[in-house]
Amino acid sequence: MHRPFTPPLMHSGREQRPGEDPAGFEYSYMAEITNIYPLTATEKLYQIQLCDSSLRRSFTFRPGQFVMLELPGIGEAPFSISSSPLRHGDIELCIRAVGNLTGFLDRVKRGTQVGISGPFGTSFPVEEMEGGDMYFVAGGLGIVPLRSPLCSILESRSRYGEVNLIYGANTPRKLLFTYQYDAWRRFDIDLQITVDEPDAGWDGHVGFITAILEKKLAGGRSLAHNAYAVVCGPPVMFRYVCDILTEAGLPMQRMFVSLERRMHCGRGKCCRCNIGSTYTCLKGPVFDYWSVMNLKEAI
Amino acid sequence: MLFKVLPKYRLQALFDALSSRRIIGPVEKARRPDGEVLYGFDAICRFEDLRLDYTTTTHSPKKFFLPHREVLATFSLSGTTWEKMVDDNAYLPVAFFGMHACDINALNKLDKVMIDSSYPNPYYAAKRRSTFIIGIDCVPQPQCFCRSMGADTVLHGFDMFLTDIGGDYFVEVQSAEAYELLKGAGTRDPSSHDHALFMKKGDMKKAGFSCQVDATDLTKILDMEFQAEVWLDWGKKCLSCGTCANVCPTCYCYGVQEYVDLDLRGALKEMHLYSCNLIDFAEVAGGHNFRPESHTRLKYRFYHKHRGFVEAFEASLCVGCGRCGTACLAGITVPEVIASVRREAQGDA
Numbered sequence: 001m002h003r004p005f006t007p008p009l010m011h012s013g014r015e016q017r018p019g020e021d022p023a024g025f026e027y028s029y030m031a032e033i034t035n036i037y038p039l040t041a042t043e044k045l046y047q048i049q050l051c052d053s054s055l056r057r058s059f060t061f062r063p064g065q066f067v068m069l070e071l072p073g074i075g076e077a078p079f080s081i082s083s084s085p086l087r088h089g090d091i092e093l094c095i096r097a098v099g100n101l102t103g104f105l106d107r108v109k110r111g112t113q114v115g116i117s118g119p120f121g122t123s124f125p126v127e128e129m130e131g132g133d134m135y136f137v138a139g140g141l142g143i144v145p146l147r148s149p150l151c152s153i154l155e156s157r158s159r160y161g162e163v164n165l166i167y168g169a170n171t172p173r174k175l176l177f178t179y180q181y182d183a184w185r186r187f188d189i190d191l192q193i194t195v196d197e198p199d200a201g202w203d204g205h206v207g208f209i210t211a212i213l214e215k216k217l218a219g220g221r222s223l224a225h226n227a228y229a230v231v232c233g234p235p236v237m238f239r240y241v242c243d244i245l246t247e248a249g250l251p252m253q254r255m256f257v258s259l260e261r262r263m264h265c266g267r268g269k270c271c272r273c274n275i276g277s278t279y280t281c282l283k284g285p286v287f288d289y290w291s292v293m294n295l296k297e298a299i
Numbered sequence: 300m301l302f303k304v305l306p307k308y309r310l311q312a313l314f315d316a317l318s319s320r321r322i323i324g325p326v327e328k329a330r331r332p333d334g335e336v337l338y339g340f341d342a343i344c345r346f347e348d349l350r351l352d353y354t355t356t357t358h359s360p361k362k363f364f365l366p367h368r369e370v371l372a373t374f375s376l377s378g379t380t381w382e383k384m385v386d387d388n389a390y391l392p393v394a395f396f397g398m399h400a401c402d403i404n405a406l407n408k409l410d411k412v413m414i415d416s417s418y419p420n421p422y423y424a425a426k427r428r429s430t431f432i433i434g435i436d437c438v439p440q441p442q443c444f445c446r447s448m449g450a451d452t453v454l455h456g457f458d459m460f461l462t463d464i465g466g467d468y469f470v471e472v473q474s475a476e477a478y479e480l481l482k483g484a485g486t487r488d489p490s491s492h493d494h495a496l497f498m499k500k501g502d503m504k505k506a507g508f509s510c511q512v513d514a515t516d517l518t519k520i521l522d523m524e525f526q527a528e529v530w531l532d533w534g535k536k537c538l539s540c541g542t543c544a545n546v547c548p549t550c551y552c553y554g555v556q557e558y559v560d561l562d563l564r565g566a567l568k569e570m571h572l573y574s575c576n577l578i579d580f581a582e583v584a585g586g587h588n589f590r591p592e593s594h595t596r597l598k599y600r601f602y603h604k605h606r607g608f609v610e611a612f613e614a615s616l617c618v619g620c621g622r623c624g625t626a627c628l629a630g631i632t633v634p635e636v637i638a639s640v641r642r643e644a645q646g647d648a
Binding site (some may be wrong): 023071112 | 371372374376379380381383385386387412413414416417418419420421422424425522525551552553554555556557558559560566567568570573575580581582583584585587589590595599602603606607608610611
């Protein structure tokens with residue numbers, strides 16, 4: 001990254017201020033795709049390492065934040081970081097091949113160099129959640145942004161109460177991170193998985209995640225004190241899940257969602273991610289339920 | 300603020316003194332069949348081409364600060380690696396000769412989101428900071444509702460502002476550079492008579508507005524009427540063409556596109572201004588569209604201008620220049636939309 005010219009003549013009293021350097025706004029850290037794991041027919045897990053070793057160590061993010069990934073000449077898009085913050089600039093992104101950029105990423109080999117900028121956006125307050133019972137509810141690709149706070153909590157497992165993860169997908173073949181389920185269960189996570197359409201080999205739950213959540217909360221269990229929920233999934237899922245949690249007494253400010261929107265900058269400029277008129281890239285992607293309820297057209 | 304009086308015949312001296320800059324100003328662009336002159340901002344070489352008596356321009360001065368297309372970065376590609384180069388594209392210092400108060404207010408509003416926010420936009424900032432702005436007073440046109448939006452006068456964001464007071468211009472001087480320029484242009488200090496003429500001019504302008512919008516409690520009204528039927532009616536009229544955003548002095552939404560050079564040795568990252576009325580504005584990869592219907596997009600545009608921006612920056616993003624209403628192919632105007640939503644909120648009470 002270099003800047004091949006000197007700034008133009010500036011006005012007296014209107015000097016350029018820090019943060020207005022084009023190279024500081026439109027930057028990309030050079031990063032290498034070190035490994036690619038196919039998770040399903042359409043999703044792959046990309047391990048990405050920042051090339052500069054000191055930058056790799058100083059790169060910090062909080063669970064729930066996202067990066068912008070750029071392939072020169074192809075495009076740039078936001079992706080939630082799926083890995084633990086303890087791993088700094090060795091990040092994992094789980095990406096579904098669905099558009100221009102992701103379709104291209106689907107075809108690249110390890111060793112490809114991509115541009116990473118960020119981290120951007122808000123995060124899940126994992127420190128504030130310490131001591132509480134955790135309810136993770138994920139639908140489909142919703143597991144991707146949840147994996148970072150989940151890893152983070154597993155790394156400090158003793159500081160949290162119960163950890164529940166309810167995860168639903170359309171079909172068993174679409175389940176992500178299947179290789180980690182046993183490990184998660186060993187960390188004392190109550191992991192419940194459900195699919196909408198079972199196949200021949202499936203012997204687990206069938207149905208919506210709301211059914212499992214309702215069963216779990218049956219018997220008048222109250223979430224009014226000391227519980228936190230993290231919810232992510234397709235837009236239709238949020239309201240149903242959040243309604244059940246609200247009914248169980250969980251206050252709005254302890255229920256967190258991660259929203260997905262189109263983004264072209266990640267820096268609060270392009271407006272593409274606006275909900276109502278709130279920038280998802282600045283005020284989100286992680287919102288508490290109160291904020292979401294106050295955003296028109298959010299869920 | 301410092302005030303000076305500049306005799307009209309000395310205006311060309313001021314123009315010439317700015318010649319080290321690229322001068323942009325209002326010029327005559329075309330005439331309608333009925334004889335009405337259409338104006339636009341363009342580079343001016345000859346003083347005679349400058350039309351300070353212009354009514355309004357079809358396009359706002361936005362394009363000189365946020366171009367419709369702009370290169371954000373270039374890449375040189377080699378094998379699996381690449382190098383990124385960025386440049387703020389502000390090479391020539393610019394002087395704007397004759398910007399109306401609404402357009403200066405529009406830039407001040409853009410400053411809030413582009414400069415005085417997290418992640419300041421360097422491309423905009425460089426152009427804004429290297430531009431010298433001379434404001435000029437105006438006569439309210441039938442579509443102007445800037446007074447309702449509090450944008451009919453401007454307090455900052457320019458270098459000097461000229462008000463026609465007969466044989467002279469009453470000059471508000473806002474920057475040291477403007478003061479230095481005026482030294483050589485033959486100005487004098489204003490007399491109490493000049494002050495009186497200036498005040499009278501302001502009163503005349505105030506009395507000249509025929510278009511008004513009641514923006515009282517608009518943020519609350521918009522929230523109350525989010526589901527109102529009236530949005531559906533406007534949505535049926537709206538052609539989702541994005542013309543309003545194109546001519547708007549404060550619409551800044553954009554999209555980014557990247558291109559690979561034909562020889563595969565380089566690539567280009569370009570931004571192009573977009574419009575939230577265009578159908579794929581909020582469509583994500585995979586095809587889900589968060590605003591698939593025309594009325595949701597039109598409504599979003601009003602929410603961003605009149606509610607969201609107010610929430611974030613204590614002021615509406617609309618300056619009331621009326622360009623969108625004039626340009627709209629379906630004849631949708633901001634005053635009418637806002638009045639209809641207000642009527643909906645007032646109901647039968």
